[in-house]
Every structure is written in structure tokens, then in C-alpha cells.
Amino acid sequence: MGKFKKGLFLGGMLGAGMTWLLTTKKGKEVREQMLDHAADVHVKLREEIMKSETYDKLTKTRYVKLLRAAVNKYAINRALPREVKEMIIKVLSAEWKSIRGELKK
Numbered sequence: 001m002g003k004f005k006k007g008l009f010l011g012g013m014l015g016a017g018m019t020w021l022l023t024t025k026k027g028k029e030v031r032e033q034m035l036d037h038a039a040d041v042h043v044k045l046r047e048e049i050m051k052s053e054t055y056d057k058l059t060k061t062r063y064v065k066l067l068r069a070a071v072n073k074y075a076i077n078r079a080l081p082r083e084v085k086e087m088i089i090k091v092l093s094a095e096w097k098s099i100r101g102e103l104k105k
Contacts, residue, residue, distance in 0.1 A: 037080065038088045042095070045070045046102070055103055060096050067092050 045067060049055045068089060075085040 034084055034087055035091070037074070037078070037084065038091045041067075041070055041074050041088055042092055044074070045092070046099070049099075049103065058100070058103060060100075063096055063099065064093055 048070065049058060049063075049066065052058075071085055071089050071092070074080070075082075075088075080088075
């Protein structure tokens with residue numbers, strides 16, 4: 001029952017956070033900033049991947065490793081909080097299929 005309560009609590013916190021991000025003016029500003037950061041990282045990561053000679057053989061696991069390294073470096077340079085860094089990683093990890101399609105072109 002402990003795991004259930006923990007999951008319920010974390011789900012509630014996540015839901016409250018997402019509601020704040022989607023409904024309040026400040027939340028919308030924070031969401032836009034996070035998406036801007038994610039776009040910046042995406043462009044830099046794509047350039048780095050394209051410079052590599054094995055980009056056509058890139059796996060999702062390798063992509064996520066490169067993504068984490070790029071986000072960590074970006075977060076240090078921009079002094080981003082850990083939560084923002086993790087959100088950027090989640091957003092860009094979910095874009096794997098899109099990235100893979102771009103690389104095949």
C-alpha cells in the first residue's frame with residue numbers, strides 16, 4: 001500500500017504542477033521559457049549528431065545519452081534548476097521518432 005500512496009501523491013503533485021503551468025499567467029511564461037530552452041538544446045544536439053559519422057546508426061539509448069550530456073552542459077551555462085533540466089530531457093526524449101525521421105532525410 002506504500003507504493004500506491006506514494007504514486008498517488010506524486011501523481012497529484014504532477015497534476016497540480018501541470019495545472020499551474022497551463023492555467024496561470026506565470027505558469028504559461030515558465031512553460032514558454034522551458035520550451036525555448038528545449039528548442040535551443042534541440043538545435044545544438046541535432047548539429048552535434050549530424051557532425052558525427054555514425055548518425056544514421058543512432059539508437060534511442062545513444063540519443064538519450066547525448067541528450068542528457070547536452071542538457072547538462074546547457075543547464076550549467078544557463079544556471080537552470082534541476083526541475084527545468086529534467087523537463088527538457090523528458091520533452092526532447094519524447095521527440096526521438098521525429099529526430100530519427102529528420103536524420104534519415
